[in-house]
Amino acid sequence: MILVFCELKEGQLRKPSAEALSEGRRLADAAGKKLGALFAGASCAGAAEAANYGADVILTAEAPALASYSSDAYATVLADAVKAKGATVLMAAATAVGKDVVPRAAARLGAGYASDVTGLSMVDGKLQAVRPVYAGKAFATTTFATPVQVATTRPNVFPAAEKPGPGTVESLPAPTGDFKSVVKEILAKASGKVDLSEANVIVSGGRGMKDGANFKILEDLATPSAAWWGPPGRPWTRAGACPTACRWARPARS
Amino acid sequence: MKILVALKQVPDTETRIKVAADGRSLDPADVKWIISPYDEYALEEAIRIKEAKGAEVIALSVGGDSVKDVLKNALALGADSAVLLKGDGQGDAFAVAQMIAAYAKDKGFDLILCGNKGIGGDNAAVGPMLAELLGVAQTSVIVKLDLGEGTFRAEREIEGGSEIVEGALPAVITAQKGLNEPRYASLKGIMAAKKKTIEELEAASVTTGAQITALTLPPERPAGRKLEGDPAAQANGLLQALKDEAKVF
Numbered sequence: 152m153i154l155v156f157c158e159l160k161e162g163q164l165r166k167p168s169a170e171a172l173s174e175g176r177r178l179a180d181a182a183g184k185k186l187g188a189l190f191a192g193a194s195c196a197g198a199a200e201a202a203n204y205g206a207d208v209i210l211t212a213e214a215p216a217l218a219s220y221s222s223d224a225y226a227t228v229l230a231d232a233v234k235a236k237g238a239t240v241l242m243a244a245a246t247a248v249g250k251d252v253v254p255r256a257a258a259r260l261g262a263g264y265a266s267d268v269t270g271l272s273m274v275d276g277k278l279q280a281v282r283p284v285y286a287g288k289a290f291a292t293t294t295f296a297t298p299v300q301v302a303t304t305r306p307n308v309f310p311a312a313e314k315p316g317p318g319t320v321e322s323l324p325a326p327t328g329d330f331k332s333v334v335k336e337i338l339a340k341a342s343g344k345v346d347l348s349e350a351n352v353i354v355s356g357g358r359g360m361k362d363g364a365n366f367k368i369l370e371d372l373a374t375p376s377a378a379w380w381g382p383p384g385r386p387w388t389r390a391g392a393c394p395t396a397c398r399w400a401r402p403a404r405s
Numbered sequence: 406m407k408i409l410v411a412l413k414q415v416p417d418t419e420t421r422i423k424v425a426a427d428g429r430s431l432d433p434a435d436v437k438w439i440i441s442p443y444d445e446y447a448l449e450e451a452i453r454i455k456e457a458k459g460a461e462v463i464a465l466s467v468g469g470d471s472v473k474d475v476l477k478n479a480l481a482l483g484a485d486s487a488v489l490l491k492g493d494g495q496g497d498a499f500a501v502a503q504m505i506a507a508y509a510k511d512k513g514f515d516l517i518l519c520g521n522k523g524i525g526g527d528n529a530a531v532g533p534m535l536a537e538l539l540g541v542a543q544t545s546v547i548v549k550l551d552l553g554e555g556t557f558r559a560e561r562e563i564e565g566g567s568e569i570v571e572g573a574l575p576a577v578i579t580a581q582k583g584l585n586e587p588r589y590a591s592l593k594g595i596m597a598a599k600k601k602t603i604e605e606l607e608a609a610s611v612t613t614g615a616q617i618t619a620l621t622l623p624p625e626r627p628a629g630r631k632l633e634g635d636p637a638a639q640a641n642g643l644l645q646a647l648k649d650e651a652k653v654f
Contacts, residue, residue: 220568222533222543247563251545254498254530258537263499263614266528284620285431285525288422292429292619296612331542332572338560 152236153179154187154210156229156243156253162197167244167306169204174271174309175242176205176316181273186316187236191228191325193218202318204311209318210236214325221330222251229256232323233299240278242271245303253303262299269308278302406460406552408451409514411505411531412479413494413523414472415441424620431620440475443520446580449587450550451518452483458552461485463514467494467504473603480598481590487601492608495526499614502534507609510539514575516557521546521579529579536577544570548583 155175157168164172172188179186187208188201195211202209212228229252233241241256243249245267257264269290270281278300280293354369416422416436423432440448451462464479466472467490476487490504509517517539522529529545536543542557548567549560558571562581590598632639632646647653 222536222545226537247546247561250529251533251543254528254533255537255543257530257614258499258502258534261612261614263497263616264528264530264534265615266498266530279618280615282527284527285416285420285422286418286527287623289424289431290621290623291617292621293615294618295615297614300615330572332544332557332570332576334561334568335558335571336569337563338567338569 152185152187152208152238153182153240153242154189154233154236154238155206156189156191156241156249157198157201158244158246158248159190159192159195159197162194164197164200164204165244165246166311167246167249167304169200169311170306170309171242171244171304172201172204172206173312173314174304175240176312176314178240178271178273178278179205179207182276184239187232187238188318189229189232189323191217191225199318199320202316203313205314205316206318207316209320210323211320212323212325214327216328216330217325219334220248221333222255223331224326224333225252226255226259227326228323229253230259233260235323239299241299241301243303245305249303253301257299257301260299260301261297262301263295263297264301265293265295266303267305268293268302269305271302271304406454406458406515407513408454408460408462409509409512409517410444410448410451410462410464410479410484411517411519411535412444412448412464412466412472412475413441413520413531414438414466414468414475415523415525418524422622424622429617429620438471438474440478441520441523441525443522443524443580443582445520445587446582446584447518447520448479448482448484449585450580451516452588453585454516454552455483463488465490465505465508467492467501467608476603477598478590480601480603481594482588483594487603489603489605490608491605492611497614497616498526498528498530499534500611502531502538503611504608505531505535506538507611508606509535516552516574517541517577519577519579521581532577532579539575539577542572542574542576543578544572544576545579546581547578548581550578550584 153175155172158165175186185207188206189210190198191212193215198209243253254264265280268280268282272279280302284291354372356369417439420436425432454460455462462484464484464487466475480487492504519532544559546562547559551558555574560567561570632642
């Protein structure tokens with residue numbers, strides 16, 4: 152089985168997760184394998200949406216203790232699901248959560264890991280990944296030396312393609328508490344803005360904006376549903392026009 | 406409190422990337438090596454904790470003789486001692502995490518700090534993997550860190566904002582830009598570092614997780630095109646190109 156860990160935001164499948172699922176479906180077809188979508192949280196309502204992107208099975212690990220993200224608890228969910236289903240490929244989107252939990256789960260599985268990949272393929276039944284390195288100045292083709300192969304997909308690279316699948320829902324045992332670290336609070340969530348990783352269009356300005364206040368023009372231009380606005384470079388984040396997290400012109404977020 | 410800071414030596418970001426004859430690694434000729442910038446924040450944070458509440462800071466790196474520069478610099482900045490694990494520090498993240506874990510286990514570290522990723526390889530994997538292999542708490546990409554009695558509270562960067570993570574020590578925590586402003590080594594520090602020795606150990610033998618089988622350069626960027634004609638014709642040409650070729654509309 153190819154297992155894709157998916158994230159929900161306000162009960163909806165996150166776009167980077169839909170992209171990872173679509174890619175998972177493509178790989179599963181190429182390898183003649185089943186595609187599983189894995190969810191974790193206090194409630195996994197909304198997980199059924201994974202069937203739209205080709206999930207054969209939808210696995211949910213629900214427990215009140217999973218309401219807040221915990222690196223070690225979520226890693227347990229991922230690793231246990233891989234073992235329970237005998238999955239050979241574990242994927243997730245390279246989001247803030249994905250990049251934190253997936254390498255931890257890979258280590259528990261003793262599995263090779265390729266992060267933030269921009270290309271995946273099945274070669275002789277084994278996963279092969281392509282990922283940008285040296286700030287995008289080169290591409291590394293990566294293969295795995297372990298039975299389980301783990302990768303995170305870069306958001307906005309793989310197309311999210313709707314392809315209905317059976318999406319049989321199955322619940323998995325979930326860890327219930329005594330976690331090593333837990334998210335307590337979410338701060339300064341920029342409201343009304345689409346996540347940079349989920350934006351279709353990015354509107355940005357540089358030094359030519361002349362004044363931080365002029366970013367209002369860009370903000371007005373960006374529609375709340377599809378676009379994201381922000382300064383591309385350091386000068387404006389230094390000047391306080393926008394927090395560092397808003398700055399998009401860095402290799403990890405193309 | 407005992408703090409381990411794991412440092413990686415990486416090619417300078419200005420490096421012109423050339424593929425070596427084996428077709429799968431970086432040609433080391435003309436490469437200037439630096440400490441990965443995110444690791445500098447990790448080291449600075451460790452030194453600040455030492456100054457504020459007292460701690461023993463041990464700097465560690467995996468690699469060959471060349472990474473001693475990174476460790477000497479760490480000693481000059483305020484690390485108490487330095488360890489070189491002789492092994493391949495540039496390759497697979499899982500292998501490097503196992504080497505560091507093999508060294509760090511049973512040494513009683515309360516805190517392990519590293520950059521959120523080594524630039525160049527950009528795996529962002531060693532920190533979380535190390536936490537798992539040591540069976541301790543983790544948080545990554547942090548911009549603020551407070552330590553309590555056997556606990557930590559960190560602000561971690563996420564999409565469009567940040568979140569507060571709390572957990573128990575020992576922990577592996579990875580640093581993001583904004584955590585602090587790294588200092589430069591003082592002359593006194595540089596002189597004092599000359600008296601300190603770098604402990605050299607053979608890295609533990611490990612299993613490989615993933616390997617690079619080919620390193621390729623992106624295709625050459627095609628030459629630019631000049632639109633001819635009066636301004637109206639040029640605007641029209643640009644519009645057509647954006648619409649039909651670039652398909653931005």
